[in-house]
Amino acid sequence: MVIGSVEVTNMTERHLMLCTDSNGDQSHFECMAADCGRKLIFDHVNVRLMVLTPGNPFAMHQGSTGGVGLSAELQSPEESS
Numbered sequence: 001m002v003i004g005s006v007e008v009t010n011m012t013e014r015h016l017m018l019c020t021d022s023n024g025d026q027s028h029f030e031c032m033a034a035d036c037g038r039k040l041i042f043d044h045v046n047v048r049l050m051v052l053t054p055g056n057p058f059a060m061h062q063g064s065t066g067g068v069g070l071s072a073e074l075q076s077p078e079e080s081s
């Protein structure tokens with residue numbers, strides 16, 4: 001899966017977060033914008049985000065930072081609780 005497009009508007013950059021790794025309990029996301037470097041972990045167990053690297057604070061990050069609800073769509077449900 002290769003996603004190379006980053007839309008840039010007059011006001012706000014739109015960056016795409018891509019899930020790079022997941023062990024079922026936590027999913028790692030990285031921003032695809034080369035000069036941003038935003039990284040975070042979505043914790044499926046506690047249902048929360050942990051930002052490792054803030055990246056560009058002015059950019060709109062899509063994929064995971066927008067809301068918790070996205071996790072269900074990004075992550076195939078293989079929970080064994």
Ligand SMILES: [Zn+2]
Nearest residue numbers: 015031033036
């Ligand atoms: Zn970014």
